[in-house]
Amino acid sequence: MTKASKGKNFFERCSTFFRSFYKRPEYQSNFIAVIPALKMTLVYLAISVLWIVVSDTVTEALLPNTHQMLIVGVIKGLIFVTATSLFIFWQSSRELKRAAGLKIGRDVLNAELDNTNTIFSSVLESSPDIMVFSLDREYRYTAFNSRHKYSMLRVWGKEIVVGTDVLSMINDSERSDKLKAEFDKVLSGEFYSSIEEFGDSDDSRSYWQKYYSPIIDKNRDVIGLTCFVLNITPLKKAQDRNLYISYHDLLTGLYNRRYTEETIKRTDRVENLPVSVVLGDVNGLKLVNDAFGHQVGDSILKKGADIISEICEGRGIVSRWGSDEFMVLMPNTSESEADELISRIKLVLAQTQVNAIPVDISFGIATKTIAEESILSAIKAAEDHMNKSKIAESKSMRNTIIKTIMHTLHEKNPREEAHSKRVGELCKKIAKELNLPVIEVNLLNLAGFLHDIGKIAIDDRLLSSSENLNPEDIEVIHTHPEIGCRILRSSYDIAEIAEAVLYHHERWDGSGYPKGLKGDAIPRNASVIAVADSFDAMTSKRSYREILSPEQAAEEIRAGSGTLYDPVIVDAFLKVVLSYEWDLEPWDI
Numbered sequence: 001m002t003k004a005s006k007g008k009n010f011f012e013r014c015s016t017f018f019r020s021f022y023k024r025p026e027y028q029s030n031f032i033a034v035i036p037a038l039k040m041t042l043v044y045l046a047i048s049v050l051w052i053v054v055s056d057t058v059t060e061a062l063l064p065n066t067h068q069m070l071i072v073g074v075i076k077g078l079i080f081v082t083a084t085s086l087f088i089f090w091q092s093s094r095e096l097k098r099a100a101g102l103k104i105g106r107d108v109l110n111a112e113l114d115n116t117n118t119i120f121s122s123v124l125e126s127s128p129d130i131m132v133f134s135l136d137r138e139y140r141y142t143a144f145n146s147r148h149k150y151s152m153l154r155v156w157g158k159e160i161v162v163g164t165d166v167l168s169m170i171n172d173s174e175r176s177d178k179l180k181a182e183f184d185k186v187l188s189g190e191f192y193s194s195i196e197e198f199g200d201s202d203d204s205r206s207y208w209q210k211y212y213s214p215i216i217d218k219n220r221d222v223i224g225l226t227c228f229v230l231n232i233t234p235l236k237k238a239q240d241r242n243l244y245i246s247y248h249d250l251l252t253g254l255y256n257r258r259y260t261e262e263t264i265k266r267t268d269r270v271e272n273l274p275v276s277v278v279l280g281d282v283n284g285l286k287l288v289n290d291a292f293g294h295q296v297g298d299s300i301l302k303k304g305a306d307i308i309s310e311i312c313e314g315r316g317i318v319s320r321w322g323s324d325e326f327m328v329l330m331p332n333t334s335e336s337e338a339d340e341l342i343s344r345i346k347l348v349l350a351q352t353q354v355n356a357i358p359v360d361i362s363f364g365i366a367t368k369t370i371a372e373e374s375i376l377s378a379i380k381a382a383e384d385h386m387n388k389s390k391i392a393e394s395k396s397m398r399n400t401i402i403k404t405i406m407h408t409l410h411e412k413n414p415r416e417e418a419h420s421k422r423v424g425e426l427c428k429k430i431a432k433e434l435n436l437p438v439i440e441v442n443l444l445n446l447a448g449f450l451h452d453i454g455k456i457a458i459d460d461r462l463l464s465s466s467e468n469l470n471p472e473d474i475e476v477i478h479t480h481p482e483i484g485c486r487i488l489r490s491s492y493d494i495a496e497i498a499e500a501v502l503y504h505h506e507r508w509d510g511s512g513y514p515k516g517l518k519g520d521a522i523p524r525n526a527s528v529i530a531v532a533d534s535f536d537a538m539t540s541k542r543s544y545r546e547i548l549s550p551e552q553a554a555e556e557i558r559a560g561s562g563t564l565y566d567p568v569i570v571d572a573f574l575k576v577v578l579s580y581e582w583d584l585e586p587w588d589i
Helices: 003-023 025-062 066-126 146-156 173-187 233-247 257-267 285-292 294-311 335-349 375-412 414-433 438-450 453-457 471-477 480-489 492-502 524-539 550-559 567-577
Strands: 130-136 141-144 192-198 206-216 222-231 275-282 317-320 325-330 361-368
Touching: 130 146, 173 192, 173 206, 173 222, 206 233, 233 257, 257 317, 257 325, 257 375, 275 294, 275 335, 275 375, 285 294, 285 375, 285 453, 285 480, 294 317, 294 325, 294 335, 325 335, 335 361, 361 375, 375 414, 375 438, 375 453, 375 480, 414 438, 414 524, 414 567, 438 492, 438 524, 453 480, 480 492, 492 524, 524 550, 524 567, 550 567
Parallel strands: none
Antiparallel strands: 130 141, 130 222, 192 206, 206 222, 275 325, 275 361, 317 325
16 A cells, blocks of 8 residues: 555544544534634734734834834834733623623523423323323333323332333233334324223223324434323213213113114114014003102103013113103014013013002004105004003003002091091082982092092191191192192093082182182082081091081081082081981091
């Protein structure tokens, strides 16, 4: 190798060394720091050389005398030293001010960064429902908050530090593979979100949403990922609750009409034929609500819903179609199969009672068998069939409920049973004395027996109280005629006597209740019950007054003729009661 080539190689190595030396960050910063000093030195050197050369040349040309040149040289030296000193002072002052400014700016910047880091760290650490961590491309932790650290310790029993491989922490290979797939998806540059569910039961179940973001450097390369994990359990459960409410009936737990209508549209397809529709209507529900309260009526609805759901499970959609109606929508079910299910339901219902009240439901069935037929026409046919069944079945059901009401009332207060029977019997005798038709006689007998049926809804404490009642309690008791009227109007075959029950506490002079009717405005049957009821109350044991003999009570009724009672009814009553000989005990006919 020649000397020239050796020299060239040496120069290239030196050049490479200095380039690599310059590229090192720590030396770059030092080099940048000395640039102002180097620049000032070069300026000083240039000025000095220029001054010496120019001044010496000028001096030699103008002053050939050596002595004069010496004096001028001294003066020139003083000027040079003074000028350069001032220049160095000015340049140094400027650089010192700039350096001081940089230091102050750096201190302010560092303080702001520290403050920002403190705030950011506080935000990440303050919420117990947020976990944050970041990873590099090797799935190693580069940062995390305390919530994530404690979570990993609790779940996997290991404590994490910066540099820990997160996948090595997880003992479950399936879980590890799933997480690795999520990480790789983000490391490919994709923003990603997912929801994870924990817990086996509804009470312990929690939901966490993960938000992944890639970390991208200035060269647009993905160098890692960040993950924010939020506890969305309250939000998710609220969403599930709202979805449940929007598609379910809260009383029975069945699907509601909205969901059913949507399901009908989805079911109305050829592949689902035949589609059977069953409609069911609870008999006597209004009567039960009026007599026993809506809680008992709701219990009957829930019991009926439970039975229908249990028997039809897996066969179709069971829903609450109306206030007291159910629907069963059964795809791929023939009419005979639907009829068999309804027979099984009726068999169970016949053996079911709520508060001694039978759970009675009338059903109607219709089946869509051809594609051209509208499923709405099948629903209409099922409704018509149900209504026909209801007409045949509800009369018996209402009579059963009436009997149950009276039995319940008399069971709670045995004195009421004897009172009802005696008033009914006396009404019958007064009706005969008035020469009313047989059907009227029988209706008055029944009306007298049922006149206090509305007391089923009155608190027993008020009915059996031996103390004087306050005005509020009296007002409550005065509602029993209206309650009784509503109950009886629910049963079409005895609706004729509802009016008599409603007005049996009206008085001839208008002092009665609930409407304050006067004179002939009071229905005759109500006036008959008023006389019979008053007489029995006077001759029966009461805690608030002494018992009267039949003769004394009859005299009280006579005294109230034309003021409290209808004179015609009183005359007929007196003919009935005066034809009997009375004992001192409460009368018995």
